[in-house]
């Protein structure tokens with residue numbers, strides 16, 4: 281079996297900031313938790329935490345994140361928040377662009393972005409992204425993502441059947457997690473450098489090209505209501521702009537696109 285370790289990942293890593301320090305855990309509660317405890321100890325921007333297994337992986341909106349040992353990439357990165365803290369949606373968008381590009385380049389699979397944080401292949405989720413900020417003195421944000429790399433169809437619990445997929449299922453062969461992790465970290469660094477230089481607008485063209493919902497009629501589940509309309513695009517902070525059926529445009533910062541209703 282391929283060795284998934286700090287040494288093997290670093291061996292072919294072409295980044296300058298992200299992954300200068302890499303921790304690979306055999307088993308942990310959540311890589312985001314580890315990232316926060318390292319960030320509180322002033323570990324540097326760009327520190328990467330990976331785990332072979334998570335016992336309490338979490339997703340957006342209090343959901344749990346399903347994964348199986350040795351078959352996924354479960355990763356969190358500590359980034360600097362002084363440029364990004366008010367723009368977590370934009371960071372999520374940037375990471376979804378980076379991961380979609382990495383999937384396309386590594387596998388030639390048609391990866392698309394489903395706002396705000398999913399990477400999908402043929403309408404099924406292959407990756408989820410969770411950006412977190414906390415009121416700490418150190419001023420970091422943590423961006424966590426889970427990618428289904430080598431899961432088989434019967435690995436998924438019944439409630440995810442037909443909704444989730446893996447790279448292996450889509451390209452009918454095992455994918456090297458080491459090489460794919462290196463590619464993902466490189467693409468995330470390129471995107472992060474754009475954002476740091478204030479050139480986040482360069483992401484928008486890429487997002488448009490990779491969006492699975494742009495121009496489509498979608499249903500969005502919000503905290504206390506469900507709205508429907510045409511997805512017009514995203515604004516400079518990464519919020520979704522929806523033209524409601526009434527003709528009014530609405531800016532949506534947090535919500536979930538209903539899978540059953542689009543893509």
Ligand code: BTN
Nearest residue numbers: 310337338339340408409424426
């Ligand atoms: C979502 O789609 O709701 C986001 C899922 C994010 C899952 C990843 S797995 C690595 C990192 N650690 C966690 O506990 N969550 C993120």
